[in-house]
Amino acid sequence: HNLGNTCFVNSVLQCLAHTPPLALGCLQLREDVLRALPGGMGSAHVMRMLADHIRDALTSDARPFTPSLATQMHEVSTYLTPGQQEDSHEFLRLLIDAASRQTPAERASANGARPFIEHLFLGQLQSSVRCTACGGVSRSADDFLDLSLEIGAEGVDADADGTDGIGWRRSTGGDGGADASGAARFSLLDALRAFLRTEQLDDADQYFCERCKAHVCAEKRLELCRLPPVLLLHLKRFRQQQWGRSKIQAHVSFP
Secondary structure (H helix, E strand, C coil), X not given: CCCCCCHHHHHHHHHHHCCHHHHHHHHHCCHHHHHHCCCCCCCHHHHHHHHHHHHHHHHCCCCCCCCHHHHCXXXXXXXXXXXXXXXXXXHHHHHHHHHHCCCHHHHHHHCCCCCHHHHHHCEEEEEEEEECCCCCEEEEEEEECCEEEECCCCCCCXXXXXXXXXXXXXXXXXXXXXXCCCCEEEEHHHHHHHHXXXXXXXHHHCEEECCCCEEECEEXXXXXXXXXXXXXXXXXXXXXXXXXXXXXXXXXXXX
C-alpha cells in the first residue's frame, strides 16, 4: 500500500512482480542457486529484497503489506529520499543497477557473464552512419536496458509495402487519430518506428567522415541488433515548453 509518496515505487514493483521470467526466477530459485548463475546474483541484499517482495506479492493473501524496498530505498540508491516523490523510470533504472551490482570477486568468477536481472533486460542497439559523399558506413554497438520513446513524433509513415519499417505490419485500426472524446491517440509501433527512423545529419549537425577527412552530410540509423528477453519501453510523457513542462495525456495503444 502507499506509504506516502511511494506510488512510483508501487507501480514499478507491481510491473516487476508480473514480469514472468523475473517472477518465475524469484519464485523457483533459491538465493544459493541465484548466486551460482554465470553472472552471479549481483547485489545480494537488493536482489533478495526484490525477490522477497515478488514472492510475497504472488503468494500471500489479498491483505496489503509494506515492501521493504519502499522503506529501505537508500539500499537502492542514496539519491532516493523516503517520503519524497520520485520518477518511476529513474527508480526502475536505479533498482536494476543496484540488483546487478557485482563485487570484484563475482566479476572475476563470472567471466563476463551478466547478473541474473540485468540479463533479462539488457539488449543491444547498433548505430550506422552513412556518408552521403563517399557512401562509407560507420557502425557502433551499445548496450541498453530500456528505450525512451517519444509520443506523437512527426514524420513517421508506413513503408510502401504497408509494414512499419521495423518488420511488423502496421495495424489498420485504433492507431493514431483521436478517440471518441477527441483526445489524440498514438501507437507504440509509431513510437518505435520514430525511434528507429533514419535521421539526416546536415547543416550544424554534419558528420565528420574519416574517409573524406571532412564534415559532410550523412544519414544515421539505429537498429535493434539484439533484443532482451524482456524489453523495457519508456514513454516520454513530458515535454518542455516556454512556460514549463506539460504532460502528454494522449492514449498510446500497443499490440
